Amino acid sequence: MTTTTTAAQAPIVTGSPLLGSMSDLLNDPLAAYLRARRDHGDVVRFRAGPPGLRSDLYAVFSAEGAQQVLATRAADFRKDNVFYEELRQSVGNGLLTSQDETYLRQRRLIQPLFTRQRVNGYASQVGTEAAALAAAWRAASEGPEAGGAVELVGEMHRFALLVIGRILFGTDVKKAFEVIERTMPPLQEYSLKRGFSPLRTPRTWPTPANRRAARLQSELFALCDAIIDSRRDRDDRDDLVTLLVHAESAEDGSLDADELREQVLIFLLAGHETTATALAFALHLLARHPEEQRRVQDEVDRVLGGPGGRAPTAADMVELPYLTMVVKEAMRLYPSAPVVGRRVVADAEIAGIRIPAGADVLVSPWVTQRHPDYWPDAERFDPTRFTPEAEAGRPRYAWFPFGGGPRACIGQHLSMLESVLGLAVLLREFTFEDAGVGEVPLGAGVTLMAKGPAWARITTR
The missing domain is CATH 1.10.630.10 (Cytochrome P450)
Structure with a gap:
């Protein structure tokens, strides 16, 4: 208008x-x-x-x-x-930040990697990581130093990063996780502070903040470049990096080295934080509303067979409508962006x-x-x-919560799949109780940030 x-x-x-x-x-x-x-x-x-x-x-x-x-x-x-x-x-000109013909070309090349059919194929990775997390929690809750409590924000960020790492990188998950966890948050904070500053010194000036940011960026770039290089001569894997390396079309060609790195970084940044926020606060809310939690657990038990039941599949999504509503309500109250x-x-x-x-x-x-x-x-x-x-x-x-219009998040179906199926496994195996910490203090940077812990007591079902 x-x-x-x-x-x-x-x-x-x-x-x-x-x-x-x-x-x-x-x-x-x-x-x-x-x-x-x-x-x-x-x-x-x-x-x-x-x-x-x-x-x-x-x-x-x-x-x-x-x-x-x-x-x-x-x-x-x-x-x-x-x-x-x-x-x-800080993180390159990938789908989150690019514009005009650059964005349209990237979107056309990458969209086939995020079809519903292909994303549904990642359900097994979600189930594998969720089962591994449940096993670790169960061992900790039964061990000699058991505290019976988990800090949901940190645990769900690690879980979501491991899932997106497994989907993106395949077997390189552990190395990628350590580097990303150490470099990505301070780079985001650096970018945000510069954005709010009325006077921004050039990034090339050798200030302590600029030098640290350049060092972190170089380390992150080197990790992504090494992973991409390892996929160039093979096409027998279905992780996203391999698919990105070999993505091409007659109209748009393929992604060059810088573009590949930038897409990988954007997927790491946006691909895990949206899901981690939804997971953490869905569990936080259910721990504070036991009647809603019981309703979700009844639904999950009917679909997956109760504690120790089968692994979830993408087909289970439609059979878990109430859990899906819980995830959407958590995203309403705690949008990651x-x-x-x-x-x-x-x-x-x-x-x-x-x-x-x-x-x-x-x-x-x-x-x-x-x-x-x-x-x-x-x-x-x-x-x-x-x-x-x-x-x-x-x-x-x-x-x-996923934006909208022509720039809507390309990974929103993957985020919902990971959130619903990941929660289904954890709620099948554990009951979560409010640890009495009250509301979690929040801040807003590039994404929604928890400025304090979200503790919940867990009991094996």
Whole structure:
């Protein structure tokens, strides 16, 4: 929608005289976005930075506005903002960060690797890693130093990274896991801090932060290059790296060495964190709602045969509707990407508010998925919000943890498969109880971050 002469200016979220909204956006952005919607409405403007260096950031919180930004006017809302540029320089120009013909070419080459049929073939890897984790928990809970508790965020991040590592790398999982766990989080933090800084020194300057980031990036790149090189002369494996190495078409050719590395890095970054967040907080929520947990366990027992039962398959997904609803509700309350940024390249109007060309714009699953217009009693955990009837009664973008439009996450079916089947195995073998730690403190970087532990007591079923 183009702007009209009657379009209003977005209300400004007031901040401190010195830094505007910068302190709020850096210290507790999730609370700042919720407060802005509550106090000012569905389209607001943050002004951040010291006088003379302030910049405007528009935030759009309605489902209809999110649909405009991500789908119906996606061509006018591009990934040109400073945060994507910083991420692009840290992990490369893969599907998450690329644009225009580069993105379209990459998407066409990679899409065949993520068909439903091919993704369903990864169910056995999910089951194998879930069974290994269950065995480790069982041994720990019965050993001499048994504490009977697990820290869900750390455990699920390791599990999801091992699954995506097995799918991506095959037998190279353990080496990849150690390097990724050590290098990826500080690189993300470095990129985020640079994105918020009003004055960014060139990355080539030999500051301690720049030198450390370059060292971590080199180590991560070297790992990916070595794995890719090991696949070049063979096509008898079905891990994603091998398939990427040999992906080509008459129209688009194949991926060169830099593109291959960049896709692998993006899959590692986006491929495990979405799933890890859903897994950790689904278990956290079920531990605090035992009646919902019992309902899920009854469903899982009917499908997989109870504790010690058979391995799950992709065909079991349709037989686990309530567990699927639990996963969707966990993704509603704890979206792994709580904020999605864009830059508008043509004047726009959303809900009667003018957004000028060149402005930075964000949409927020964190806020929209708590919006009272779509989610009554929004903080309450209620999986029945995702019955087919309930979903049909809401706007399409009231729930969008995987983004939407032409840039929707290519791996969303893989994430759901891993989440549902992984949880099915763990809930079949264990009962989870609230360890009394209360709400998990959260922050928002490139992804949703737990700033404290999420402990749960586990009991073997």
